Structure formats: structure tokens, C-alpha cells
Amino acid sequence: MDRLDMMRAFVAVAREGGFSPAARQLDISTSALSRYIAALEEWLNVQLFFRTTRHVRLTDAGQGYLARCLKVLDDVRELEQVGLDTHEQLSGNLRIAAPLFYGREFVAPVIAGFLQEHRGVSVDLFFSDRLVDLVAEGFDLAVRVTKPKDSAMIARKLSSTRLCLVASPGYLELNGLPGCIEDLAEHQCIVDQAPGAGARWEFSTAGGLVSQKLKGQIQVNDGQSASGFAMAGLGIARLPKFFVESALSSGQLVEIKAGETPEEIGIFSFYPPTRHLSRNLRALVTRLADEL
Numbered sequence: 335m336d337r338l339d340m341m342r343a344f345v346a347v348a349r350e351g352g353f354s355p356a357a358r359q360l361d362i363s364t365s366a367l368s369r370y371i372a373a374l375e376e377w378l379n380v381q382l383f384f385r386t387t388r389h390v391r392l393t394d395a396g397q398g399y400l401a402r403c404l405k406v407l408d409d410v411r412e413l414e415q416v417g418l419d420t421h422e423q424l425s426g427n428l429r430i431a432a433p434l435f436y437g438r439e440f441v442a443p444v445i446a447g448f449l450q451e452h453r454g455v456s457v458d459l460f461f462s463d464r465l466v467d468l469v470a471e472g473f474d475l476a477v478r479v480t481k482p483k484d485s486a487m488i489a490r491k492l493s494s495t496r497l498c499l500v501a502s503p504g505y506l507e508l509n510g511l512p513g514c515i516e517d518l519a520e521h522q523c524i525v526d527q528a529p530g531a532g533a534r535w536e537f538s539t540a541g542g543l544v545s546q547k548l549k550g551q552i553q554v555n556d557g558q559s560a561s562g563f564a565m566a567g568l569g570i571a572r573l574p575k576f577f578v579e580s581a582l583s584s585g586q587l588v589e590i591k592a593g594e595t596p597e598e599i600g601i602f603s604f605y606p607p608t609r610h611l612s613r614n615l616r617a618l619v620t621r622l623a624d625e626l
Contacts, residue, residue, distance in 0.1 A: 337377070338410065341403045343370035344382060348400050352390050401488055408616075424614040425454035431468070432477040435558045436576060436601070437461045441477055444625045448618055455614050463556065469606050474615055476604045477622070479574055490619060493601040493626040495574045499590040500581075505567040506588060512570070515539070515546050515592050522569030523548040524560045535572055537594040544594075561587070574599060601626060 346356035347367070357367045375382055382396035392400060432441045438461060445457055460466070460473070468476055477492065505522075512518050515537050525533055525548055533553075537544045550569050554560050557577045564571040564578075565586045571578075581587040603619050 337374075338407070340370050340374040340377070341407060343367055344374055345400065345403055345407065347371060347383065347390060348392055348396070404488075423454045424452040424617060426612060426614050427456045427458065428475065428615055428618060429458045429460070429473045430475050430477070430618075431460045431462065431466045431471075431473050433479055434461045434463050434556070436479055436574075437477065440576070440626060441622070444622055445618070447625075448621050452614065452617070455618075468604065474605060474612075475619065477601065478604060479599060479601050488606070489602045489604050490623065491600050491602055492619075492623045494598050495576050495601065497572055497597045497599060498575050498578055498582075499570060499572050499592060499594075500561075500564055500578050500587040501570045501590060502565055502567045502586065503588055505564075505569065506590075508567075512590060512592050515544050515594060518546050518548065518570065518592065523550040524563050524569045524571040525550050525553040526555070526557060526560050526571070526573070537592075538597050539594055 343356070343360065346360050347353055350356040350359055353364050353367055353371075357364045360367065371382065378399070380395045380399075381393050382399060384391050384393055430441075430445070437459070442459065445459060449455060449457060465478075466473060466476060468474075479495070509521060512521055518535070523535075533548055534545050535548060537546065552563055552568060554563065557573050560571045560573055561577045561581060563569065565581055570590065575582075578587050582589060603622060605615070605619075
């Protein structure tokens with residue numbers, strides 16, 4: 335059996351959630367589809383699906399293989415485009431999620447330029463700091479400022495930033511400069527309640543990871559607001575640099591070095607492994623990676 339056909343059969347079962355709907359989608363018999371999957375599992379020497387009389391779901395090995403399979407099939411489709419008209423018009427709708435501030439300030443301008451070039455493409459752009467469920471909410475792509483933890487999603491790094499400790503000159507004049515991470519316990523800290531944050535800050539140091547408990551008058555779930563409170567002299571904030579770059583340049587905020595190792599965080603695009611990476615989505619991801 336052709337291995338690409340076996341892979342296409344596997345992807346169809348994974349996407350459709352069963353052999354019968356996948357067989358209808360591929361326009362082959364259920365028995366033929368079962369033979370494809372059995373041959374693929376024998377070739378890989380691994381079980382790809384858990385099967386019951388009513389349900390089919392991927393094993394852990396199957397989930398890992400699905401992501402790789404989709405990449406191979408996408409590469410094959412891309413190769414098959416060789417010789418076709420490279421100026422063929424992109425078209426279709428894309429549903430994109432991005433963080434509120436970063437999306438508005440950085441993602442939106444890139445998408446504006448992309449849409450000006452590709453008039454056949456339309457975009458539904460959803461700004462929120464909430465961690466959206468791409469599959470359940472029907473998103474094609476999410477841009478996130480994070481460390482890639484969601485193994486169920488395919489991630490591509492678009493850019494990077496770093497976390498900065500910042501405070502206003504007025505706050506530091508009144509309260510002094512923290513000389514080490516432990517000194518933060520005696521300062522007012524503006525705690526970011528965004529997803530994944532909390533009433534502690536973790537720092538990488540030469541001696542390993544340090545978790546510092548914090549106190550403060552205010553907690554907020556928005557980085558832009560945290561930056562504003564820091565500029566107002568209400569305490570020390572720890573934010574990705576893109577939130578505070580302008581204020582650092584103007585002198586409204588000062589960066590604090592407390593003995594931590596500079597910590598880089600990535601800006602990634604995420605899309606579900608079951609989502610076909612269409613030409614317009616591939617083109618947009620490439621554009622984001624080039625310009626962010």
C-alpha cells in the first residue's frame with residue numbers, strides 16, 4: 335500500500351472521529367479503510383487508535399503521529415503546487431485570536447497589510463487575553479505570548495520578548511531600589527492576574543529557579559493597566575518589554591536589575607493539528623513571522 339494513502343486514511347479517521355464517516359469522506363469502503371489503518375499500525379509497530387463499538391480516539395502515540403503526519407501531507411501538497419500559477423489569488427475566511435494589547439498594537443497592522451495584498455481573504459480577528467479553545471470555538475489560529483505548553487497544538491515561533499521589572503522614578507526615590515530578588519517582598523508589587531500568572535514571580539538565576547512571594551495594593555489582569563499603575567508610582571511591575579518599551583524610552587519607567595537572569599518568552603502562532611493549513615493561513619503565518 336502507498337504510505338501517503340495510509341497517512342491520508344489515518345488523518346481522515348482522526349478528523350472525522352470514526353471509520354464510517356472517514357470512509358464516506360474518502361469515498362472508499364469501511365473495510366478498505368480498516369486495512370489502510372491496520373497496515374499503517376503494522377508498519378509503525380504502534381497502536382494509533384483506541385477502538386470501541388461506538389468510539390474511536392487517538393492514543394498518545396497517535397496524537398504525536400498526527401501532528402507529524404499533517405506536516406508531511408502539507409509539505410506534499412506544497413510540492414504539488416510547483417509548476418502551478420504562483421500568482422493564484424488567495425481566498426477564504428480566517429478566524430484569528432490574539433491577546434488584546436499585543437494583538438491591537440502588533441498583530442493588527444500586519445494583518446492590515448496582508449489584507450491589502452490579498453483582497454480575496456477576509457479575517458475575523460478576536461482580541462482577548464483569555465486562553466481561547468481553538469477547536470471548540472472554531473479558530474484557525476491563535477497568537478500567544480507564552481511558553482508553548484499545549485502539546486495538542488502545533489506551534490510556530492513568530493518572535494520573542496523578555497520580561498522586565500519596572501517602576502517609576504518617583505516610586506524608587508521614595509522606596510529605594512531592590513538590591514536582590516528577596517528584597518521584592520518588602521516592596522509594593524503590581525501583581526498580574528493574567529492566565530498563568532499569580533501572587534508569586536518566578537525568576538531564573540545562576541543558582542536555579544527562585545519563586546518570590548509578593549505583596550501589593552493592586553492586582554490586575556491586564557498588562558497595559560499594570561504598566562499604567564507602575565507609571566503612577568503604585569509599585570513594581572513585571573511585564574513583557576513590549577508593554578513598557580515606550581515608557582522606558584521616555585523615562586516614565588526605570589528597569590530594575592535584581593540579580594535575575596534575563597528571561598525570554600516567545601510569541602507563537604498555534605493551530606490545531608486537525609486543522610488543514612490552507613494556503614491563505616500558511617501565507618499569513620509566514621507574514622507574521624517575517625514582520626513581528
